[in-house]
Amino acid sequence: MxxxxxxxxxxxxxxxxxxxxxxxxxxxxxxxxxxxxxxxDWTVVKxxxxxxxxxxxxxxxxxxxxxxxxxxxxxxxxxxxxxxxLFGCGMAILGYCPGTSVAACGEGSRDAMVGVVGMLAxxxxxxALYPGLQPxxxxxxxxxxxxxxxxxxxxxxxxxxxxxxxxxxxxxxxxTVKASGPRPANSxxxxxxxxxxxxxxSADGRNRRAFVPDR
Amino acid sequence: xxxxxxxxxxxxxxxxxxxxxxxGAHPGEYSPAAWSxxxxxxxxxxxxxxxxxxSNKPLGASTAYARLAGLIGKVLAPRHTESLKYYRDxxxxxxxxxxxxxxxxxxxxxxxxxxxxxxxVWLPAKWEARFGAESLPLRLTAALIGGTLMAFGARxxxxxxxxxxxxxxxQLSVGSWIALLCFFVGGVGTALLMFRI
Numbered sequence: 473m474x475x476x477x478x479x480x481x482x483x484x485x486x487x488x489x490x491x492x493x494x495x496x497x498x499x500x501x502x503x504x505x506x507x508x509x510x511x512x513d514w515t516v517v518k519x520x521x522x523x524x525x526x527x528x529x530x531x532x533x534x535x536x537x538x539x540x541x542x543x544x545x546x547x548x549x550x551x552x553x554x555x556x557x558l559f560g561c562g563m564a565i566l567g568y569c570p571g572t573s574v575a576a577c578g579e580g581s582r583d584a585m586v587g588v589v590g591m592l593a594x595x596x597x598x599x600a601l602y603p604g605l606q607p608x609x610x611x612x613x614x615x616x617x618x619x620x621x622x623x624x625x626x627x628x629x630x631x632x633x634x635x636x637x638x639x640x641x642x643x644x645x646x647x648t649v650k651a652s653g654p655r656p657a658n659s660x661x662x663x664x665x666x667x668x669x670x671x672x673x674s675a676d677g678r679n680r681r682a683f684v685p686d687r
Numbered sequence: 688x689x690x691x692x693x694x695x696x697x698x699x700x701x702x703x704x705x706x707x708x709x710x711g712a713h714p715g716e717y718s719p720a721a722w723s724x725x726x727x728x729x730x731x732x733x734x735x736x737x738x739x740x741x742s743n744k745p746l747g748a749s750t751a752y753a754r755l756a757g758l759i760g761k762v763l764a765p766r767h768t769e770s771l772k773y774y775r776d777x778x779x780x781x782x783x784x785x786x787x788x789x790x791x792x793x794x795x796x797x798x799x800x801x802x803x804x805x806x807x808v809w810l811p812a813k814w815e816a817r818f819g820a821e822s823l824p825l826r827l828t829a830a831l832i833g834g835t836l837m838a839f840g841a842r843x844x845x846x847x848x849x850x851x852x853x854x855x856x857x858q859l860s861v862g863s864w865i866a867l868l869c870f871f872v873g874g875v876g877t878a879l880l881m882f883r884i
Contacts, residue, residue, distance in 0.1 A: 475782040482742050483783035487790020489734055490746065490849075494791065495798035496720070497727030502811030509871075509878030515724045520852055522728025523735065527857035530736030540739040545845045545855055547862025555843025556851075556866040558836050560873025564881065566833030567811065569848040570841060571748035573834070574788050578795030582809040583830045590834025592759065595752040597835065598842035602773040605843070620859040632859050644725075 491575050500575035502567035502583070509564050525640050528633045544619060550612030566590070720802025735854055742783060745858070747850030749841035751788040754779050817882055844869070 474480065497519050498504050507513025534540035563569050566587045568576050573591065576584035598605070620632045735746045757779025760768035768774055799805045810826055818825055841847040844866050846855055852870065855863025 473780050475780065479742070479783050480781070480786045483786030484790040484793075486734065486738055486742065486746070487787035487792075488794035488797070489790075490731070490787065491791035491794020491796075492798040493727050493731050493734065493794075495795040495804070496722040496802070497724055497731075498721045499727075500795055503813035506813055506878055506882065509874040510882055511875065518724035519728040519731065520848075520856075522725050523731035523853050524857045526729045526732025527735040527853065528732075528859065530733060531739050531857055534736065534740055540743070542858050543739075543745045543854075544858055544860045545851070545862055547860070547865070548845065551843045551845060552862050552866045553869055555840045555845070556869025557873040558840030559844055559847065559866075560840075560870040560875075561877045562833045562836030562838075562840055563848070563870065564833070564874040564877035565829050566837055567814070567830075569748075570752065570838065571788075571791060571847065571849045574748070574791045575795035578792040578797075579799040579804060580796075580806045580808070581811070582807060583811065583814075583826055586827050587830040587834035590831035591752045591838035592756045593831070594835035594838030594840075595749075595842060596756040596760070598839050599753060599756065599771055599773040602771070609843070615861065618861045620861060620864075623861050629859055 490571065491578055494572050494575040495579055500568065500572045500579055500581070500584075502576075502581070505567050505569070505572065506564065509560075521640050521643075525633075525637050528629075528636060532629050532633060542619075544617035547615040547618055548609045548612070549615065551609040562594075720804055731853065732857070735857060744783060745850060745854030746787075747784070747846055747854055748788055748791070749838065749847035749850055751784040752838050753777065753842060754782060754785050755788075758785075840873075 475483075494500050498515055499519055504513055504515050508516040531540060531542070535542055566573065566584075568581075568584050568587055570591060573584045573587050577588060619629070621627050621629045731746075738744055738746045753773070754777075757768060757774050757777075758781065760771075760774075761779055768779065796805075810820070810823055814822065814826055837847075841850075844851065846852075846863065846866065848870065851860075851863040851866040856867055
């Protein structure tokens, strides 16, 4: 029924830190998640990209020193593709993901609390269908616990991490140059064509306005 | 050994903090209480690194929902719950993952309270701008259906934004990168249908 208390405390402590970070990073907000899926607000990609780059260095460092072991999830092709698409679809409808929806609950968003009830129902539905689903998913192909260095045999994990960090740094640099370059000029132009935007495409204008108020 | 891990974590943190300061926050783009996404990302990366060390686990949120559903099932229909194959393979119990999710509620509450961002909003502003001020029933139905689809999808895929998207991707897991791609394709497609058509 219970894990040992020390393990529970560790989980709780990790969760508190995770919740603080999700809230402070604005990832627990509907308009940030939808803004990402509408390719307007790149906060989520920035958070996840940095987390993956820093975490990859850290975890492979620990693994290399023999201080941690990897925990790769098996790649069931059907489950990952079908489940992944369903997940993305549900996430856009709800506007929060499993981690950020509980963070949104902590922040006080009432719709996220309803979403959590839906998630419990969804998990239960999967549990009910599990005996029938699992064999089908296994029959669609199972690549096992495979990593990029396994798939491209002979490559070092550090090669892939270097690509990750390199691509991230490049995007960051491009973003910085873009942001620091034409930004002052842009803010002047922005004011006038606001109603032009509205008359051209009302849905577009509405979204843009909904973006501005953060609080 | 622990100090080695902590000092490695600090060493990794330093350059990312510098980056976050130089390129992160554009004044006005974020609410004053929010932190730069790069700083938050770096800290989440360090949190998953230390989780591998201290808890010997990848950081992930979605498993907890199946556990919690099982715990509720155990109270409501104990025989039936115990007979379910999923719960014979994965015992429903209060474990690390469940505590992680409970902790995230507490952490987000504390952070929002500290930053003066606690809300009691039923209808997100962006939803209201699109579907109108009277759309609360639609919003709650959408939240229920969206939550159901998402949790079902997460179990089917074997993870969520944190389990696959962060923990899996940082271990360079092929399945996790494909899952992340599918999350994004499904999400972008659905969001465009909801907000652009």
